[in-house]
Amino acid sequence: MPDLPHANRLRAGRFSQAGQIYLLTAVVQHRERLFNDWRTGRLLVREFQRAHADELIESLTFVVMPDHFHWLVELKNSTLPAVMRITRSRSARTINAHLGRTGRLWQKGFYDRAIRSEEDLLAVARYVIANPLRAGLVRRVHDYPLWDAKWLE
Numbered sequence: 441m442p443d444l445p446h447a448n449r450l451r452a453g454r455f456s457q458a459g460q461i462y463l464l465t466a467v468v469q470h471r472e473r474l475f476n477d478w479r480t481g482r483l484l485v486r487e488f489q490r491a492h493a494d495e496l497i498e499s500l501t502f503v504v505m506p507d508h509f510h511w512l513v514e515l516k517n518s519t520l521p522a523v524m525r526i527t528r529s530r531s532a533r534t535i536n537a538h539l540g541r542t543g544r545l546w547q548k549g550f551y552d553r554a555i556r557s558e559e560d561l562l563a564v565a566r567y568v569i570a571n572p573l574r575a576g577l578v579r580r581v582h583d584y585p586l587w588d589a590k591w592l593e
Contacts, residue, residue: 455554456515456518456519456520456521457515457554458515458517459514459515460514460515460554460555461500461512461513461554461555461561462512462513462514462515462520462552462553462554462555463510463511463512463552463555463568464509464510464511464512464513464520464523464550464551464552465508465509465510465550465552466508466509466524466528466546466547466550466551467507467546467547468507468508468547469544469545469546469547471507472507473506474506474507474535474539474545475504475505475506475507475509475586476506478585478586479538480538481504481585482585482586483531483534483538484504484509484531484535485502485504485586486534487527487530487531487534488502488527490530491513491523491526495517496516496517496518496523496526497513497514497516497518497523498513498516498590499511499512499513499588499590500512500513500561500565500590501565501568501569501587501588501589501590502568502587502588503568503571503584503586503587504586504587505571505572505575505577506577510571512555512565512568520552524550528545528546528550531545532544532545532546562591565589565591569581569587569589572587
Protein backbone atom coordinates (compact mmCIF):
# COMPACT_ATOMS: atom_id res chain seq x y z
CA MET A 441 0.00 0.00 0.00
CA PRO A 442 1.53 3.38 -0.94
CA ASP A 443 1.73 6.34 1.38
CA LEU A 444 -1.52 8.10 1.97
CA PRO A 445 -2.18 10.03 -1.24
CA HIS A 446 -3.74 12.80 0.80
CA ALA A 447 -1.05 13.00 3.51
CA ASN A 448 -0.32 16.66 2.75
CA ARG A 449 -4.02 17.46 3.14
CA LEU A 450 -3.93 15.90 6.61
CA ARG A 451 -1.88 18.91 7.70
CA ALA A 452 -4.25 21.48 6.21
CA GLY A 453 -5.98 23.42 8.95
CA ARG A 454 -4.06 21.66 11.72
CA PHE A 455 -3.76 23.82 14.80
CA SER A 456 -1.79 23.03 17.95
CA GLN A 457 -2.99 24.49 21.20
CA ALA A 458 -1.39 23.86 24.58
CA GLY A 459 -3.90 22.42 27.02
CA GLN A 460 -6.04 20.97 24.21
CA ILE A 461 -6.70 17.23 24.17
CA TYR A 462 -6.12 15.41 20.89
CA LEU A 463 -6.65 11.90 19.61
CA LEU A 464 -3.63 11.01 17.44
CA THR A 465 -3.38 8.10 15.01
CA ALA A 466 -0.41 6.92 12.95
CA VAL A 467 -0.12 3.92 10.64
CA VAL A 468 2.83 1.62 9.94
CA GLN A 469 4.23 1.78 6.39
CA HIS A 470 2.33 -0.63 4.11
CA ARG A 471 0.18 -1.52 7.14
CA GLU A 472 2.82 -4.07 8.10
CA ARG A 473 1.76 -5.80 11.33
CA LEU A 474 4.96 -5.06 13.24
CA PHE A 475 3.24 -4.90 16.60
CA ASN A 476 1.81 -8.42 16.52
CA ASP A 477 4.81 -9.09 18.78
CA TRP A 478 4.09 -7.27 22.04
CA ARG A 479 7.83 -6.80 22.69
CA THR A 480 8.10 -4.64 19.57
CA GLY A 481 5.01 -2.74 20.67
CA ARG A 482 6.57 -2.03 24.06
CA LEU A 483 9.37 -0.15 22.28
CA LEU A 484 6.75 2.25 20.91
CA VAL A 485 5.11 2.51 24.34
CA ARG A 486 8.46 3.60 25.79
CA GLU A 487 8.50 6.49 23.32
CA PHE A 488 5.01 7.52 24.44
CA GLN A 489 6.32 7.49 28.01
CA ARG A 490 9.39 9.47 26.97
CA ALA A 491 7.25 12.20 25.33
CA HIS A 492 5.27 12.37 28.58
CA ALA A 493 8.45 12.51 30.71
CA ASP A 494 9.87 15.23 28.43
CA GLU A 495 6.67 17.20 29.16
CA LEU A 496 5.77 17.52 25.48
CA ILE A 497 2.36 16.03 26.27
CA GLU A 498 0.40 14.44 29.05
CA SER A 499 -0.38 10.93 27.90
CA LEU A 500 -3.98 10.08 28.79
CA THR A 501 -4.48 6.74 27.06
CA PHE A 502 -3.13 4.73 24.15
CA VAL A 503 -3.48 1.47 22.32
CA VAL A 504 -0.90 -0.02 19.98
CA MET A 505 -2.62 -2.14 17.36
CA PRO A 506 -0.74 -4.54 15.05
CA ASP A 507 -0.29 -1.90 12.32
CA HIS A 508 -1.15 1.47 13.90
CA PHE A 509 -1.64 3.31 17.16
CA HIS A 510 -4.18 5.60 18.81
CA TRP A 511 -2.91 8.00 21.44
CA LEU A 512 -5.03 10.41 23.48
CA VAL A 513 -2.88 13.27 24.74
CA GLU A 514 -3.09 16.70 26.26
CA LEU A 515 -0.66 18.96 24.43
CA LYS A 516 1.83 20.68 26.74
CA ASN A 517 5.16 22.17 25.59
CA SER A 518 5.16 21.32 21.90
CA THR A 519 3.09 21.22 18.74
CA LEU A 520 1.27 18.25 17.24
CA PRO A 521 3.68 17.92 14.30
CA ALA A 522 6.70 18.11 16.62
CA VAL A 523 5.31 15.50 19.05
CA MET A 524 4.57 13.11 16.20
CA ARG A 525 7.89 13.78 14.43
CA ILE A 526 9.88 13.15 17.62
CA THR A 527 7.89 10.10 18.71
CA ARG A 528 7.82 8.46 15.29
CA SER A 529 11.50 9.20 14.61
CA ARG A 530 12.69 7.84 17.95
CA SER A 531 10.46 4.78 17.70
CA ALA A 532 11.54 4.08 14.11
CA ARG A 533 15.21 4.04 15.09
CA THR A 534 14.60 1.79 18.11
CA ILE A 535 12.18 -0.58 16.39
CA ASN A 536 14.23 -0.88 13.21
CA ALA A 537 17.31 -1.71 15.29
CA HIS A 538 15.34 -4.27 17.31
CA LEU A 539 14.02 -5.92 14.14
CA GLY A 540 17.32 -5.68 12.23
CA ARG A 541 15.76 -3.67 9.45
CA THR A 542 16.18 -0.28 7.84
CA GLY A 543 13.93 2.16 6.04
CA ARG A 544 10.70 3.95 6.69
CA LEU A 545 8.60 2.60 9.55
CA TRP A 546 5.64 4.99 9.49
CA GLN A 547 3.39 6.19 6.68
CA LYS A 548 3.63 9.88 5.93
CA GLY A 549 1.14 12.04 7.74
CA PHE A 550 -0.96 11.29 10.77
CA TYR A 551 -4.50 11.88 11.88
CA ASP A 552 -5.49 14.13 14.73
CA ARG A 553 -8.80 15.11 16.20
CA ALA A 554 -9.24 17.78 18.84
CA ILE A 555 -11.56 16.61 21.59
CA ARG A 556 -14.23 19.23 22.17
CA SER A 557 -14.90 20.24 25.76
CA GLU A 558 -18.46 18.94 25.60
CA GLU A 559 -17.33 15.45 24.59
CA ASP A 560 -17.09 12.81 27.28
CA LEU A 561 -13.35 12.29 27.64
CA LEU A 562 -13.75 8.92 29.35
CA ALA A 563 -15.99 7.72 26.51
CA VAL A 564 -13.27 8.64 24.00
CA ALA A 565 -10.65 6.86 26.15
CA ARG A 566 -12.86 3.76 26.37
CA TYR A 567 -13.28 3.83 22.60
CA VAL A 568 -9.49 3.92 22.18
CA ILE A 569 -8.75 1.01 24.49
CA ALA A 570 -11.62 -1.08 23.10
CA ASN A 571 -9.93 -1.23 19.67
CA PRO A 572 -8.47 -4.73 20.26
CA LEU A 573 -11.97 -5.99 21.18
CA ARG A 574 -13.55 -4.52 18.05
CA ALA A 575 -10.72 -5.98 15.93
CA GLY A 576 -11.31 -9.43 17.43
CA LEU A 577 -7.77 -9.66 18.84
CA VAL A 578 -8.93 -10.49 22.38
CA ARG A 579 -12.14 -11.27 24.24
CA ARG A 580 -11.36 -8.95 27.18
CA VAL A 581 -9.41 -5.70 26.95
CA HIS A 582 -7.32 -6.73 29.96
CA ASP A 583 -5.96 -9.62 27.88
CA TYR A 584 -4.36 -7.18 25.42
CA PRO A 585 -0.81 -6.13 26.44
CA LEU A 586 -0.41 -2.84 24.55
CA TRP A 587 -2.69 -0.26 26.12
CA ASP A 588 -2.81 1.96 29.15
CA ALA A 589 -4.95 4.74 30.58
CA LYS A 590 -4.09 7.52 33.00
CA TRP A 591 -7.12 6.67 35.09
CA LEU A 592 -5.59 3.33 36.08
CA GLU A 593 -2.71 4.89 38.02
